[in-house]
Amino acid sequence: MTLLTIFLVLLLVLTAFAVERTKDLLSAVIVFAAFSLVLSVLWLILKAPDVALTEAAVGAGITTVILLAVLAKTERYER
Template structure:
C-alpha cells in the first residue's frame, strides 16, 4: 500500500510538470483530468471517500468539461 501511494504521488508530480510544459491546451486539460482522477484515488486510499467523490466529480468531471468548452471557442495551441 505504501508503494502504491509513492507511485501515485510521483505520477501527480509528473502530471503537474507536464501540464506546465505542454503548449497544446487540449493536451493540458486531458493531463489535468488524469491528475484529478489520481488525486481522487489518493483521497480514497486516505479513507476520505467524500472528498474523493467531490474531487472526481468536480475536478475531473465538471472542470474538464468547462475547460474543453472554453478551448472549443478559442485557439487550441498556445503561442
C-alpha cells in the same frame, strides 16, 4: 499500500509538471483530468472518501468539460 501511495504521488507530480509544460492546450486539459483522477484515488487512500467523490465528479468531470468549452471558443495552441 505504501508502494502504491508513492507511485501515485510521483504520478501526481509528473502529471502536474506535464500540464504546466504542454503547449497543446487540449492535451493539457486531458492530462489535467488524469491529474484529478490520480488525486481522487489518493484521497481515497488517505481515508477521505467524501473528498474523493467530489474530486472525481468536479475535478475529472465538470472542470474538464468547462475547460474544453472554453478551448472551443479560443485557440488550441499556446502562443
